[in-house]
Amino acid sequence: MEKRVTFKGWLLPLCLIAPQVAISAVFFFYPAGQAIWQSLFIPDPFGLSSQFVGMGNFDFLLSDPYYRAAFRTTAIFSALVTLAAMVPALFLAVMADRLVKSAGAYRTLLIWPYAVAPAVAGVLWMFMFNTRVGVVAWYLGQLGYDWNHVLNGQEAMGLVVVASAWGRISYNFLFFFAALQAVPRSVIEAAAIDGARFWRRFFTIVLPLLSPTTFFLLVVNIVYAFFETFGVIHTITAGGPQQATTILVYKVYADGFVGQDLGSSAAQSVILLLVVGVLTVLQFKYIEKRVHY
Amino acid sequence: MATVELDNIRKRFGSEEVIGGVSLSVADGEFIVIVGPSGCGKSTLLRMVAGLETITEGELRIGGQRANDREPMDRDIAMVFQNYALYPHMSVAQNMGYGLRIKGLPKAEIDAKVAEAARLLQLDALLDRRPRDLSGGQRQRVAMGRAIVREPSVFLFDEPLSNLDAKLRVQMRLEIRELQRKLGVTALYVTHDQVEAMTMADRMIVMNAGIAEQIGTPMEVYERPATRFAAQFIGSPAMNVLPAEAREDGLHLGAATLPNPGALRGPVLLGLRPEHLNPDPQGPIEMQVMLAEPLGANTLLHGRLASGAAFTASLPGVHRADAERTTLRLSIAGENLHLFDPDTGRRLN
Ligand SMILES: Nc1ncnc2c1ncn2[C@@H]1O[C@H](COP(=O)(O)OP(=O)(O)OP(=O)(O)O)[C@@H](O)[C@H]1O
Numbered sequence: 001m002e003k004r005v006t007f008k009g010w011l012l013p014l015c016l017i018a019p020q021v022a023i024s025a026v027f028f029f030y031p032a033g034q035a036i037w038q039s040l041f042i043p044d045p046f047g048l049s050s051q052f053v054g055m056g057n058f059d060f061l062l063s064d065p066y067y068r069a070a071f072r073t074t075a076i077f078s079a080l081v082t083l084a085a086m087v088p089a090l091f092l093a094v095m096a097d098r099l100v101k102s103a104g105a106y107r108t109l110l111i112w113p114y115a116v117a118p119a120v121a122g123v124l125w126m127f128m129f130n131t132r133v134g135v136v137a138w139y140l141g142q143l144g145y146d147w148n149h150v151l152n153g154q155e156a157m158g159l160v161v162v163a164s165a166w167g168r169i170s171y172n173f174l175f176f177f178a179a180l181q182a183v184p185r186s187v188i189e190a191a192a193i194d195g196a197r198f199w200r201r202f203f204t205i206v207l208p209l210l211s212p213t214t215f216f217l218l219v220v221n222i223v224y225a226f227f228e229t230f231g232v233i234h235t236i237t238a239g240g241p242q243q244a245t246t247i248l249v250y251k252v253y254a255d256g257f258v259g260q261d262l263g264s265s266a267a268q269s270v271i272l273l274l275v276v277g278v279l280t281v282l283q284f285k286y287i288e289k290r291v292h293y
Numbered sequence: 294m295a296t297v298e299l300d301n302i303r304k305r306f307g308s309e310e311v312i313g314g315v316s317l318s319v320a321d322g323e324f325i326v327i328v329g330p331s332g333c334g335k336s337t338l339l340r341m342v343a344g345l346e347t348i349t350e351g352e353l354r355i356g357g358q359r360a361n362d363r364e365p366m367d368r369d370i371a372m373v374f375q376n377y378a379l380y381p382h383m384s385v386a387q388n389m390g391y392g393l394r395i396k397g398l399p400k401a402e403i404d405a406k407v408a409e410a411a412r413l414l415q416l417d418a419l420l421d422r423r424p425r426d427l428s429g430g431q432r433q434r435v436a437m438g439r440a441i442v443r444e445p446s447v448f449l450f451d452e453p454l455s456n457l458d459a460k461l462r463v464q465m466r467l468e469i470r471e472l473q474r475k476l477g478v479t480a481l482y483v484t485h486d487q488v489e490a491m492t493m494a495d496r497m498i499v500m501n502a503g504i505a506e507q508i509g510t511p512m513e514v515y516e517r518p519a520t521r522f523a524a525q526f527i528g529s530p531a532m533n534v535l536p537a538e539a540r541e542d543g544l545h546l547g548a549a550t551l552p553n554p555g556a557l558r559g560p561v562l563l564g565l566r567p568e569h570l571n572p573d574p575q576g577p578i579e580m581q582v583m584l585a586e587p588l589g590a591n592t593l594l595h596g597r598l599a600s601g602a603a604f605t606a607s608l609p610g611v612h613r614a615d616a617e618r619t620t621l622r623l624s625i626a627g628e629n630l631h632l633f634d635p636d637t638g639r640r641l642n
Pocket residue numbers: 306311329330331332333334335336337338485
């Protein structure tokens with residue numbers, strides 16, 4: 001059922017893929033190669049020379065308790081962000097799908113947060129929760145809760161999770177909403193006649209039919225949590241307190257640009273690269289198997 | 294195994310009235326076919342019985358109980374959809390057992406019921422397949438199976454055969470009818486195919502623009518159509534309906550004079566079924582034949598009357614191709630004349 005165009009020669013196809021290859025080469029293969037190369041060296045403290053250490057950077061990282069803590073932080077952070085970005089989005093999409101009137105207006109309103117850049121969102125949330133001038137922090141104080149994400153690692157984690165997930169809800173909502181609209185009405189009606197009430201239908205019919213979308217969003221959101229939340233973390237907590245919110249990407253930045261340990265930073269990039277690779281492979285494997293009903 | 298009563302049912306979408314007051318009383322175990330052209334409101338009527346559309350006005354009673362406000366699941370009905378609406382992520386057995394699982398029946402009992410339905414529908418070998426791996430006819434059977442395992446009081450069918458090829462359609466038509474008789478379940482069956490309506494119905498309801506034009510057995514509708522619409526919709530090829538003048542000395546159709554079956558006077562619409570016309574050298578109707586369609590057992594002759602009106606006759610046997618572009622004289626028995634009011638379309642005789 002696929003429609004393929006077949007080319008006779010090889011010159012035209014080569015020309016057609018050249019721009020893509022060029023972009024990948026400049027923005028991906030070259031930096032990735034550089035990272036791999038640099039990960040094999042340790043620069044001296046003044047950055048004037050570097051010494052070949054082989055797997056030394058990796059050996060050090062894997063036995064470094066701070067790095068392993070960053071791994072754990074990343075896992076917790078990504079899981080929380082993904083959950084906090086997907087579950088409310090799904091819920092809102094289900095509610096919007098039930099609306100007959102004004103679903104369009106509702107959808108438009110829900111898309112707005114997506115237009116806010118992560119760093120801006122971070123600043124926004126930071127101000128709301130600022131321990132001295134934040135509106136929310138003040139109200140929490142009135143309720144007798146002493147909010148202080150500058151000192152409390154768990155509160156800091158909660159704040160960066162919420163700030164990171166907030167904008168993504170819109171994006172996920174759009175996908176869930178479109179997928180819900182694509183579920184054939186008559187299948188839902190058949191389930192209703194079969195005796196399933198709303199939430200039963202949701203869990204036994206709708207959710208399984210959404211699974212390709214859910215999985216796609218799962219991967220996309222995990223990748224987002226891994227890589228694109230830098231701005232949020234940088235503006236709100238800068239990785240603190242006591243590295244409680246230092247995820248892998250933030251540590252690459254902190255060790256490389258703040259700590260000036262380019263070798264270790266490069267090695268961390270390489271490890272991240274591997275993690276993304278595994279995630280991507282998983283995604284394609286799964287999609288091939290499950291998407292086509 | 295329940296009666297269904299529709300009492301002056303109406304449906305409005307916004308200000309547009311789609312069903313304009315339909316009343317019908319369905320006996321226990323009866324097979325009712327709702328037939329009509331596309332957009333006349335057949336599906337809407339059926340969906341109101343199913344509880345998938347609200348009833349704007351009127352009362353629906355299932356088994357003697359008012360059902361207007363009951364949820365679909367509380368109406369004791371099962372429905373087969375045009376696109377079958379199978380659950381794509383479930384196997385055939387899971388599809389059929391879904392309703393029973395929701396009822397909370399023990400697994401062994403569900404399996405037994407599913408197995409029995411599968412045997413009845415010859416689906417035994419397919420129980421583990423997914424719907425996407427089935428042919429259209431098999432999917433249709435699964436949809437039937439899903440309806441029968443729940444042992445409902447009323448079956449609702451919305452054009453269940455329209456996605457099948459002609460041969461399978463004839464076969465499934467018989468199977469559905471046989472199954473319904475065997476189970477003794479009341480059935481409402483929507484179709485736009487008048488042959489399906491004629492062959493399957495105990496009684497049919499001919500719908501047009503949200504109104505029931507006629508309710509009756511297929512033979513009643515065929516022999517004494519209540520309106521011009523019903524007359525032309527049921528029967529193939531369609532009835533010839535022509536303006537004529539009723540006078541004391543007979544019905545004047547152009548130059549032809551036919552016996553006047555009633556004591557009518559004035560302009561009328563005269564209906565003549567193509568298959569009731571007989572070739573007769575002394576016949577009053579003269580037809581200019583333009584095209585002959587041999588169908589084997591009979592031949593359709595399409596042409597014009599002297600007035601220029603299009604006219605069709607169906608004659609038994611094969612008429613030679615040189616019947617084209619010739620004139621043919623036809624007669625018709627007096628009891629086969631149908632007269633309709635030119636303004637209201639109601640039957641006059
Ligand atoms: N949700 C709706 N809102 C507004 N109008 C509707 C709606 N559903 C149906 N209609 C209108 O009601 C009329 C009857 O529709 P219905 O689906 O009952 O026709 P039908 O007889 O089943 O036709 P078909 O043979 O094509 O299935 C149509 O004119 C249709 O446009």
